[in-house]
Amino acid sequence: MHSSTLLILLLGLMALAYHFGRKRAISSAGGIARINTLHSLPAYYGLYAALWAGIPAMLLMALWSGFQNEILIAILKSELPPSLMDGLSTGQVGLMVNDIENLASGAIVSGSVTPEMQAVADRYAQLQRFADWAMWLAVLAIAVGGMGYAWSRTQPRMRARNRVENIFMVILVVFSSIAILTTLGIVLSVLFESLRFFQSISPLEFFFGTLWSPQTALRADQVGASGAFGAVPLFTGTLMVSAIAMLVAVPIGLMSAIYLSEYAPRRVRSLAKPTLEILAGVPTVVYGFFAALSVAPLIRELGMSMGFSVASESALAAGLVMGIMIIPFVSSLSEDVINAVPQAMRDGSYALGATQSETIWRVIIPAALPGIVGGILLAVSRAIGETMIVVMAAGLAANLTANPLDSVTTVTVQIVTLLTGDQEFDSPKTMAAFALGLTLFAVTLTLNVIALHIVRKYREQYE
Amino acid sequence: MSTTVEAMGQRVGAMSAAELSSRPDSRATVGDVTVANPRMVCREVDVWYGSKQAIKGVSLDIGKNEVVSMIGPSGCGKSTFLRCLNRMNDTIDGCRVEGSIQLDGQDIYDKGLDPVPLRAQVGMVFQKPNPFPKSIYENVAYGPRIHGLTNNKAELDALVEASLRKAGLWNEVKDRLDQPGTGLSGGQQQRLCIARTIAVSPEVILMDEPCSALDPIATAIVEELIDELRANYSIAIVTHSMQQAARVSQRTAYFHMGDLIEVGETNEIFTNPRHKLTEDYITGRFG
Structure with a gap:
């Protein structure tokens, strides 16, 4: 039954x-x-x-x-x-x-x-x-x-047809609102937990404090748990890793997009494009151990041989590998906008006796620039939210440093460490994760909105 | 123009059946393809797109200070032929050009010849106005900049102004040179594209249906401009409008299915076509 x-x-x-x-x-x-x-x-x-x-x-x-x-x-x-x-x-x-x-x-x-x-x-x-x-x-x-x-x-x-069509429309509306309501639910739950966190820790300390040490005492007699929640080292760490990643991804991604859309013969393109997109399909955990086990030791040895002191888990290693991961985002979005520049622009430039590179740098890239910037912003928001690579390769120490060879930690890494293992769900330590998550969400949402706005505005220009 | 068409109709109507049937119907070009003072000389030009032949053995001269119009039904190859004259067809995959095309005695398909400077000598204006998404000033300055035609800003300013004046656009845009060229009206955009072409001092200007996207008033302005430009340049214009061909050109070439059917003085072509296909086309029997 x-x-x-x-x-x-x-x-x-x-x-x-x-x-x-x-x-x-x-x-x-x-x-x-x-x-x-x-x-x-x-x-x-x-x-x-x-x-x-x-x-x-x-x-x-x-x-x-x-x-x-x-x-x-x-x-x-x-x-x-x-x-x-x-x-x-x-x-x-x-x-x-x-x-x-x-x-x-x-x-x-x-x-x-x-x-x-x-x-x-x-x-x-x-x-x-x-x-x-x-x-x-x-x-x-x-x-x-x-x-x-x-x-x-x-x-x-x-009118059976109209009634059936209406019922199907209602079914579709119900299903699509499931997705929207879920998003709303996630945002609200993060928001309310964050508000609870900010009741015990002031937002001023959280956003401007420079000491991050979230261990709080579980029992009154515990020692060595100060519970400092200044998130600035996490923000700077996130920024540094993302900046290194963008330094890698933007030039490589943009150049390959230009090559693929303007120079590559059709056969090369049909091979190279899917290969690049495979990069986007590699699970981030694989990038993570590639960063932790291959790139980080390599950078350490290189640095040591040149007389630098390099942490075994460095911002540089995490940033480099994250940059590789983001290349396909930048390249495929840029390629789309470059291809969207009308052929008439190229013809007009060639007909004035411009060479291919003059046409690309003086006409096509300026015309595609808003779209490219939009694509890069989307990639930045992806870099900021990336977790697995930094968990494995950037380290846990909340150092406030500008040295990429040091170990840094990021917002995402701290969220992971705050919420893994046995936790009590009403201590500031656990709820700090929600405040971090909310900050992260606000930043990436803003970036995405700006990026999509730029991309859409650019599209309208030619349609 | 309408009087010309009427005159032509009377003339054709007055012909006897014997006269009509005695006229040639082959695909060999009727009329004289040469001119006394040629700037461009094309002989036996074949163009292939892959295995499909788009132009079949076309010979045609383009004289100094004249406007040659090319007419014919869609797909007859007139645009393809035009694009051969500044090697714009190079950018199309699988396009192959045979025969000889000379500019001032120099074969432009010579292996040692670089198509890039050629295109500065043989400029082109397209069917749809295609200003770059830059300011009006930068649109005109683009060509002189890449070719290094001027030594300083003052010279460049002067060249931009002269080009815009020649294109009859200066008075309309002199107060807003820093605004985007894409913000102009369609007719102004097309004249901006002509100014941009003139700025690199070409010898020949190719125009591929330059007025098909314009309204009648803008068309009249551009046609007037074409007539003025004839004083300094050789112009080859492809058009779908027979009235336009009659208004702006001194010689007319009629293309049909990749063949150049008939060439002659524009007046002659429109009043007294010698080939049956030309007559059918200009009397509106097809196309």
Whole structure:
């Protein structure tokens, strides 16, 4: 009596409804020969019936499955014999209810089972069986009722096509609002946790303090946990790693975009473009260990041989590898905008006796510049939000330094370390992660909005 | 123009059936392709796009201080031929040009010849006005800058002004030279493109349907300009408008399916076409 059985049954009913709805539409028109008296094609009447049979029933089923257990537990609690509840705190009652649920479904129970508990569990199992049956009956009744309603409405003048189209539009709206509401939910949850954080730590300290040491005492007798939340070292670290990444990605990405769009023969382009895009498909964790195990030691050895002191986890290593990762962003976005510069611009320049490089640097790049800048801003926001490479290659020490050979840490790395492992979820240490996340989100959102605005404005210029 | 067409219609109507059938119908060019003082000389030019032949053995001279118009139905090869004259076809993949095209006695398809300076000598104005997304001043200064034609800012300013004056645009834009050229009206943009072309002092100007994107008033201004430019330049113009060809050109060449069918004085072509295809086209029987 699983609910998936019910779902399959419902789908079967929908198929039946389709079949009969279609047949009824044809017969109501007076046979296949007079089918043009129908407002819509017969299939729409079938779909109309199927949707009426399926959607209300499925909605009921979803609601029922969502709330059944809570209602049953509430009934159960009100029926608990007082002897079981004697001297128990709310938490312990919750545990016991959990035990009873487990007992009823035949799973392992934490304590010993008393006859009283066994009785309650039996009662619970009985309630559950009853509720399941009731759900089956109700859902099937609604499905058949929906079918009957569609059946009674089916007549040649009924605008079945418009109704079906409307239902589909509503379904699409519901699904797209799921994505939007999820985003909104994430933003709000981060926002509220951040506000809680700022109640215990002042925003002034967070945004302008230069000492970051988020270890707070779990117990009163703990030592060595100062709990300083000045995020400036994290911001500078993030900025430095991103800046190094952009120094790598922008020239390489832009040059390869120019080569691919202006110089490369078609065959080279068809090979080189996918190869570049493979870079974007490499998982960032792979970049991470490439940075930590290959690039960082290489930089360290190089630096040492030249007499510099280089940390084994340096901003330079993380930035270089992140730059490689971002190349395909810059190159494919730039290539798109360069290709969007009309051929007429090139023709006009060539017709004045300009060479190819004069045309590229004096006409095409200036024309494409807004779009290229937009692409670069998108890449920057990607660099700032990147996590895995910096976790593995940049280090954890919150140094306030301008030396790229030092170990630095970034906002994303600190969020990861604050939230991994065992945490209490009401200490400033944990909630600092939300404040960092909110800052990060605000910065990347702003960058994206600016970038998209620039790109769109540029597109309009030629269309 | 309308009187010319009427006159032509009467003339054709007056011809007997015998006269009509006696006229040549082959694809050999009718009329004299040469001129007394040629600037460009094209002989037996073939153009191929891949395996498709777009131009078949076309010979034509472009004289000094004259406007030659090229007319014909769409796809007849007139634009392709025009683009051969400054090697703009080089930028098209799979395009191959055979035969000889000379500018002042120099073969422009010679292996040792660089097409880049050639295009400064043979300028081109396109169908759709295509000013660069730069200021009006920079649009005109672009060519002189890349060719290093001026030594200082004052000379460049003077050259820009002279070019805009020659294109009849100076009075309209002299107060807003720093504004984007794309903000001008269509007719002004096209004259800006002509000014840009003049600024590098070409000998020949090629125009590929320069008025097809313009309204009648802007067209009239550009046509007047073309007539003035004839004093200093040789001009070859492709046009879909027979009235325009009659108004601006001294000689007319009629193209059909890649063949040059007939060449002659513009008056002659429009009043007394010698080839049946030319007659069919200019009397509106097709095209």
